[in-house]
Amino acid sequence: MTEALTMPTALLRRWLALEGRIHCAALHEDRLARALAALGFADPARGAAKVFGDMQRCLADVKHTGTARLTVTRGSGPRGYAPPGAAQTRSILSAHPPSALAFEPLRCGVAETHWADQPQLAGLKLLARTEQVLAAHEAATQGWDDALMLNNERQVISSSKGNLFLFQGTDVTTPCLNRCGIAGTRRQMLLDNLLPQLGYSVSSRPVLLSECLEADALIVTNTVMGVVAIESIVEAPFSGARGVALARSLQSALSDHIAACDAK
Numbered sequence: 001m002t003e004a005l006t007m008p009t010a011l012l013r014r015w016l017a018l019e020g021r022i023h024c025a026a027l028h029e030d031r032l033a034r035a036l037a038a039l040g041f042a043d044p045a046r047g048a049a050k051v052f053g054d055m056q057r058c059l060a061d062v063k064h065t066g067t068a069r070l071t072v073t074r075g076s077g078p079r080g081y082a083p084p085g086a087a088q089t090r091s092i093l094s095a096h097p098p099s100a101l102a103f104e105p106l107r108c109g110v111a112e113t114h115w116a117d118q119p120q121l122a123g124l125k126l127l128a129r130t131e132q133v134l135a136a137h138e139a140a141t142q143g144w145d146d147a148l149m150l151n152n153e154r155q156v157i158s159s160s161k162g163n164l165f166l167f168q169g170t171d172v173t174t175p176c177l178n179r180c181g182i183a184g185t186r187r188q189m190l191l192d193n194l195l196p197q198l199g200y201s202v203s204s205r206p207v208l209l210s211e212c213l214e215a216d217a218l219i220v221t222n223t224v225m226g227v228v229a230i231e232s233i234v235e236a237p238f239s240g241a242r243g244v245a246l247a248r249s250l251q252s253a254l255s256d257h258i259a260a261c262d263a264k
Helices: 025-038 044-061 130-142 185-197 209-214 240-263
Strands: 011-018 066-073 090-096 106-110 146-150 155-159 163-168 171-175 201-205 217-222 226-233
Touching: 011 025, 025 044, 025 066, 025 185, 025 240, 044 066, 044 090, 106 130, 130 146, 146 209, 155 163, 155 171, 155 209, 163 185, 163 209, 171 185, 185 201, 185 217, 185 226, 185 240, 209 226, 217 240, 226 240
Parallel strands: 106 146, 106 226, 171 201
Antiparallel strands: 011 066, 066 090, 146 155, 163 171, 163 217, 217 226
């Protein structure tokens, strides 16, 4: 049995591919290496290069277009929490067709499930994401499209589906993820490149729920959805037409940025 499949010693990555080519491959490989290092895998840069290369060849062979999900574990081992002494990395790749969903503005609630505080693993996407599973279940039970997730200090960290950005005039804020949460690649692209290029002043800091409710617009980002506006939190509408137009504009800019990355 691959014991790691039931524990957070396994990590998960999800990518978009076009005709067998992964969008922004170098960025994703770097993220994979950083996650392997944080989990204590031996020679993480070399391991990431091998796993990533194998995966790229598999997707290229079938010219896959859609999403790809990669799970990396330490391989088989005895029961218990301690990793095997002579671990042999095992990777599991699954390919999925493009999403047929039209991502409309999201009606959100606020989850009772909070992010656990763990700075050593902050920003990483691990296989064990129980908090997000529970928050997504809350959203489905309540009839929401998504749910905002807080930490134990009741600061907003993310939604159950992705990273958050608050817009107030030309100022943009995204929650600080130094103690919990997942730092997605679309978040990084917006922070490092697109938003400054579009003239926004960007900051990453602790965010309160009241700030979300007072924002001009609030968006969610992830690999599959791209950029989507939030139109309401619980029963409070706030972003309206501006949020939708902003999300579409940023999605267009993001698509152009990804195409430029792929052309390098």
